[in-house]
Amino acid sequence: MSYYNITINAKQVSLNFSASDPEKNSGTDGVQIASLAEAEIRNLLREKYTPYKITNLRLADAYQLTNLDYRTNKAVRLATCARWLEFALPPLGDDKRYKLVKTSSCHVRLCPVCQWRRSLNTFRNLAQVYDRLNQEYKHIFLTLTLPNVSAAELSAELSRYSDGFVKMLRRKPFADIVKGYTRALEITYNPGRKNFHPHLHAILSVPRSYGKKVYISQEKFLQEWEDITGWVPSEHKNVHLQVNVKAIKSVDGKSIAELAKYSVKPGDYIRPTLAETAEIIEELDPAVDNRRFLSYGGVAKRAKRELFQEKNLEDIEADTIGPEWEEWERKVYEWHFSSESYREITV
Ligand SMILES: [Zn+2]
Known part of the structure; x- marks a missing residue:
């Protein structure tokens, strides 16, 4: 799908980093949840991905403050990490777990999400x-x-x-x-x-x-x-x-x-101030x-x-579900920089 081949320039990224909305959206308000799998995914987004993504962006900001030659490269990679998450959901009544099908991983060693x-x-x-x-x-x-x-x-x-x-x-x-x-x-x-x-x-x-x-x-x-x-x-x-x-x-x-x-x-x-964080990660x-x-x-x-066999052990989770997931319904969530939350998008 085209949205994995995204390019973001550094200026745009740093603008996005500093944007923050005091009225944070939990991402679930007023949304009808159809299945247990969907409820579990929303819980995962709220409990895990959202706090890790927030610290991931703090880290990206801190990289920009370092003197490392590749600081912008890493900051951009971090910013794109887990910006989209695509899940496959089992049909109603099927007690199998949902499956994360695609995401964008930055592979920066210190990235909290990775x-x-x-x-x-x-x-x-x-x-x-x-x-x-x-x-x-x-x-x-x-x-x-x-x-x-x-x-x-x-x-x-x-x-x-x-x-x-x-x-x-x-x-x-x-x-x-x-x-x-x-x-x-x-x-x-x-x-x-x-x-x-x-x-x-x-x-x-x-x-x-x-x-x-x-x-x-x-x-x-x-x-x-x-x-x-x-x-x-x-x-x-x-x-x-x-x-x-x-x-x-x-x-x-x-x-x-x-x-x-x-x-x-x-x-x-990832310390209370960006300056301290930058000082540590530079080393x-x-x-x-x-x-x-x-x-x-x-x-x-x-x-x-x-x-x-050939699977990359550090990459997308190893398959625990048979090939049937390929037929399952998909849900895609996108990170919103301004509200610091994931929102479902229609594809
Ligand atoms: Zn990452």
């Missing part, structure tokens, strides 16, 4: 991957940390985590015992100290015999992590790095949620741009490939 959607998709995908792997493997939940770093050090530090993790798994005894993994990078920001705390969570698949003859101690994990990262406790007042290791019988929703969490919580960088964005926050290896990578 982060939320990516997190939902990751959760759903990992649930399927580990539903399969739980039958054959035991698992270890691992968290690796290093001390907080300044903005200037953040990018190199994130590489240190992802490279160090892979390096560790290539060493013995890890290489013999760990059959696969999913790992996620996460960053928290400390506004008081103005520094960043990256860390890495991973689920490691190990043989079912793990814990009897085969075992890797917490000390071994710590020792290797310190060795790989070059951390010498005696040079740091005998401070050891934090390594958390937990054997789990089967991977449950709680462990998956840890990996499917936002890479960086929007509340950490944060170059470090997270084009970086792989979630990655799979070994049996987890294979399971993911077999389950999802």
Whole structure:
């Protein structure tokens, strides 16, 4: 459909950003709702898309205040994100869920709308991957940390985590015992100290015999992590790095949620003032741009490939409904900048 190929110039976007209507329209007033699916969609728009879209536009404004070369490009991409949402609704009496058919995603790493959607998709995908792997493997939940770093050090530090993790798994005894993994990078920001705390969570698949003859101690994990990262406790007042290791019988929703969490919580960088937000993202964005926050290896990578084949796991939600949705009624909602709400449009 033509409305996905839209172009907006930066001037128009910035005008749209600053427009705000004190009389906000909830988008549902006086509208006859015909079905449960439609009521659910309106609820989704009100509870999720609308607040995320509002913060997405604050972020777009903040990008314009940064000195990043690509600030306008990102601001425009953010502004177009989730401007349209097209849903397919099951016929009345059919208890299937509605399906989001099309939307415009900006793929800006820090976009609150994209982060939320990516997190939902990751959760759903990992649930399927580990539903399969739980039958054959035991698992270890691992968290690796290093001390907080300044903005200037953040990018190199994130590489240190992802490279160090892979390096560790290539060493013995890890290489013999760990059959696969999913790992996620996460960053928290400390506004008081103005520094960043990256860390890495991973689920490691190990043989079912793990814990009897085969075992890797917490000390071994710590020792290797310190060795790989070059951390010498005696040079740091005998401070050891934090390594958390937990054997789990089967991977449950709680462990998956840890990996499917936002890479960086929007509340950490979308601050009360645009100036503060701009200051943080000017440092944060170059470090997270084009970086792989979630990655799979070994049996987890294979399971993911077999389950999802060519699907882009971070894109539009994986199909959970059969092809019948193609015949369903469509509803399209458009974001109104002036009233800060979604409204149904007829197509
Ligand atoms: Zn987005």
